Amino acid sequence: MAENEHVRKKSSQEQHVRDDKDPGPEGGVAGPAQAAGEQPAAGEELEPLLEDARNKADDHWNLYLRAKADLENMQRRFERDLANAHRFGLEKFVRELLPVKDSMELGLAAVGGESEQVSKLREGMELTLRMLDGALEKIGVQEINPVGEPFNPEYHQAMTVQEAEKAAPNTVLTVMQKGYLLNDRLIRPAMVVVAKAPSQGEPGPGVDEKA
Numbered sequence: 559m560a561e562n563e564h565v566r567k568k569s570s571q572e573q574h575v576r577d578d579k580d581p582g583p584e585g586g587v588a589g590p591a592q593a594a595g596e597q598p599a600a601g602e603e604l605e606p607l608l609e610d611a612r613n614k615a616d617d618h619w620n621l622y623l624r625a626k627a628d629l630e631n632m633q634r635r636f637e638r639d640l641a642n643a644h645r646f647g648l649e650k651f652v653r654e655l656l657p658v659k660d661s662m663e664l665g666l667a668a669v670g671g672e673s674e675q676v677s678k679l680r681e682g683m684e685l686t687l688r689m690l691d692g693a694l695e696k697i698g699v700q701e702i703n704p705v706g707e708p709f710n711p712e713y714h715q716a717m718t719v720q721e722a723e724k725a726a727p728n729t730v731l732t733v734m735q736k737g738y739l740l741n742d743r744l745i746r747p748a749m750v751v752v753a754k755a756p757s758q759g760e761p762g763p764g765v766d767e768k769a
Contacts, residue, residue, distance in 0.1 A: 660735065662690070665683060702736060704733065706730065709728050713737055713739075713744060714730065715747040715748065716752045718752075721755070721756045730753075731751045732751040733750050
């Protein structure tokens with residue numbers, strides 16, 4: 559009878575071991591084959607999502623770079639326009655003021671006589687003209703008065719040419735109207751008379767033309 563009891567305990571232990579190894583169809587811990595089968599399926603689902611996220615990140619980065627470049631270009635244009643406005647904002651005013659200066663210079667040159675009244679008038683006009691020149695110089699106006707200088711078409715406007723023996727050809731003989739620069743930009747060219755070489759005279763009766 560003791561032998562039968564020993565056989566029953568051994569059978570019960572073997573059954574318990576089989577139950578631990580095989581949980582059955584109702585559930586329990588999945589075996590190695592089942593777990594290995596689910597792992598690739600999850601990876602295949604995540605791969606397209608990851609690729610889509612990368613593409614969106616690249617698109618957003620490119621948009622950011624373009625927006626940054628546009629902003630920097632806009633800022634540079636604004637700074638350049640602002641600087642030009644500061645430098646050349648007075649150009650129209652200076653253009654209107656230059657004829658006044660021309661008239662004062664012509665009037666001063668026309669003042670003659672040595673009387674006391676004429677001298678006082680000349681002194682007042684010279685003082686006013688110096689004050690005007692100083693004010694124009696402060697805002698960046700430069701005078702172009704190229705008497706004796708080579709003709710420069712960038713800053714001079716030739717009104718006529720004139721034969722001259724003592725001046726080199728293409729030299730400015732006379733300035734009919736001064737020119738002006740505003741911050742190194744031309745706002746009015748100087749109107750000038752330019753020298754040319756004297757023409758050869760006709761040979762006299764006793765001169766052999768072939769000689």
